[in-house]
Amino acid sequence: MTQPNQAIKLVMALGLTATLAACGGETATNGDQSPTAESSPTTESPEGGEEGKEYSEGEKANAEFKDKLSGPELLSALQKGGHVIYFRHAQTEKDYADQADPKMKLDDCETQRKLNDLGIQQSKDIGAAFTEKKIPVDKVITSEYCRAWKTADLAFGRHEKNPKLNFLPFEDYTDEQVEEMKANVTPLLTAAPEDGKNTVIVGHDDLFEAATGIYPDPQGIAYVLTPDGSGGFTLQANVLPDEWAKL
Template structure:
């Protein structure tokens, strides 16, 4: 019996030890975002489905995949995490897709500016290489002295950062002195 108790205590201590670095990593990611020279790419929160419906129109949100109630709650949790880490205002840009605009708005970090270079190019609705190059050019001269948040789509983030984000995941990017971009860290909001 004593061996089982010791094993359980050891397992609990190991779990705490393994969990601590992840928390420290999260803190480092938030610190990087606040330090300047960094920006956040956020994949829109949970929206049921895949791609866009056949009758998709940017002008009509009813024709689009929209955030579920869970997605709306997820976006609010992301915004609350920004507040918890003392980021109360940010420059916020979003794809024109309703699920991105709603995610950006629910972050509650300030006015949301629609930005076409963040629009999805999945299903040939845009030019992936051209948009990614335009985004790089734009970000090379962007003012990153205060936090910047870009809400966009999986395909855009994968093309830019080389990672496959989950819905509601934040990828913090660093802009180097050479104008190149590297991943500083990732945080998944469930």
């Protein structure tokens, strides 16, 4: 008779819980029990974020970033050149830290994350928008990961690989490793482009966050930076993949 008694008790307990909920009451918990997921405090989600999810400082900085230039002003500035446009590669089949996989090889795309159909289309659309809007591009610099240089090739028809844009081979980073990534990528972000043109960089999330404190999300997002000639830069705007055609 043990199993039937437990079933009856369970039904009664569920009924009591439902009754309390309907009346606006709360079920009691023992003092040594952890609160349920529903009652646990969570970090307020950034605008447009997923409710209840805890966000890192870099994710909040990305969500709260305010454009200094937008619309016609941004397009005009880009057409005049002098900017670095940092793209996080376009959409991939799935998002995981393949750089930490010991089986991953930079010269073998089959061991890496790949662009999915959306990512391929995003890349082509970005390139078409740059052509239509007459945004001049000089160098196109990418990491050695296939998803980065393929984004560049589909968008701009060329790329120049630079290992300084590669991940360090870890899923989680120490403060020293973050500083190493910052030191690797910052010279690329601060280098002045050729007069009248822009530099395009196609890289990854963690390196950009290391240099700016901003985690670039979603995949395919770009940040427009203006080097100041003194080793620094100004962040002007961020642009989603489908926003280039609307400038």
